[in-house]
Amino acid sequence: MIRLLLVIALLLPVQALAATVNPWEKPAITTLPDTAKVSVYDGSVLKTITGPNLKTDVIDAIKLPSSQVIGVQPAPTAGAYERKFEVKDKDGLIKMYINASGTVVIAGQLVLGSTPVPLAVSSVAPANGATAQSIIVYPAVTFNKGVSLSLSTMYIQGNSTAPVMGADGATWNIPATLAYGTTYTLKVVKNSILQTDGETSSSCGTTMADVSGVCQSTFTTATLGISSVVPAAGATGVTGTDGGAFTAVPSTTFSTHALLTAGAGSFTCSSSYYNGSGWVNDTTPGDYLTTNSLTYTLDSMIYHKSYDASHLTTYTCDIVKSIGLTTCAAGTSDTGSTCRWTFTTAQ
Known part of the structure; x- marks a missing residue:
């Protein structure tokens, strides 16, 4: 009626x-x-x-x-x-x-003043076929107009993390937890996507491959290794204030973004020093800080100088491989469970 x-x-x-x-x-x-x-x-x-x-x-x-x-x-x-x-x-x-x-x-x-256009993928990140990608970068797909998506229409194969819409309504990302050295396939089921202007046809564009009506792209994350450590592995005469801070605070720099939790024991340094009457083991690991997920620093480690030439203070530092670490830095040793290096302090 x-x-x-x-x-x-x-x-x-x-x-x-x-x-x-x-x-x-x-x-x-x-x-x-x-x-x-x-x-x-x-x-x-x-x-x-x-x-x-x-x-x-x-x-x-x-x-x-x-x-x-x-x-x-x-x-x-x-x-x-x-x-x-x-x-x-x-x-x-x-x-x-x-x-x-x-x-x-x-x-x-509708979009006033414009004719509805078929949906198409404008860009995808990481790019199709990309390698050595950071695990902290969320995969994202940008369309040529606003769309409505769900886990059934955009997903990482084998992963149950739902897509999240960006501010423009056209870019969607998947905030999934990724693993090192892994190949992922990002999929968009193009013909099932709801479009805001009434159009029904869709295209994968040129940035994703069309596989039987599903837009697909793959990328591989980087492996995690150690690029450098401070003090250097095997260093001697390392300086600092006895009972206070190091001149160069112990730290490690990774080859790609690493995910360490402060105080969790993933990165520790312990010392063995002579106090005049006997040897003392200091196992306080300290907390590590980072500003870019690449370099982590033990900010509360206590410096113990060497008692004399016959009683050198030795520090042993370990980074657990269970964080995804596959390559130890040159000069460090692979214990099977950790990457380890040692250094001694000045007298």
Whole structure:
């Protein structure tokens, strides 16, 4: 009934409505010209109604008996934006449509002043085929317009982390926890993505491969190794303030972003020093700090100078390999469970 009243209102001359105040006066209604076209989807057949009989045909198409429905536009897959009825302007811009669930979408909910374009992937990060990628960078896909996604339409194969929309509505990332030295496949099920402007066709663009209707790209994360340590492995005469701080605080720099938790024991240094009457083991590891996830520093380690040439203070530092570490730095030793190096302090 509501659709019938709408069409009747469209068919009435503007003059007949001039004395009546109602919502249809803003914007003002004009009658459909005989040259206008209206597309009606009748099952799998697209009917374009035009010519002098357009007004009558539109009414007949909408005021169907309750036992009948207007057919739904064929589409690659079922989706909320399959259209039963749509109105386009002379430039092809969809001004209004009724989707498969019966919801009316008007021009204000479309991209005004532009014709709906097929969905396409504009870019993907990391790039398809990229290697040595950081594990702290979230995989992301940017589309050429706003879309609505879910875990079923964008995901990392074998991972259950749902995608998250960026501020522009067109970029989506997956905040997944990644592992070192691993190849991942990012997938986008293009024909199942809900689009905000009523378009139904989709494309993987040039940045992702189209594999049977699924956009795919792969990337490989970097392996984790140690680039350098401070003090250097085997260093002697390391300086500092006895009972206080090191001149060069013990630290390690990784080959890629490492994920260590302060105080968790992933990076420790302990000392063995002579106090004049005997040897003392100091196993206080200290807490490590970092500003870029590459270099970690033990900020609370206590410096113990060597008692004399016969009683040198030795420090032993370990980084556990269970954090994903595969390569120890030159000069350090691989104990099987840690990368280890030693140094001695000045007298």
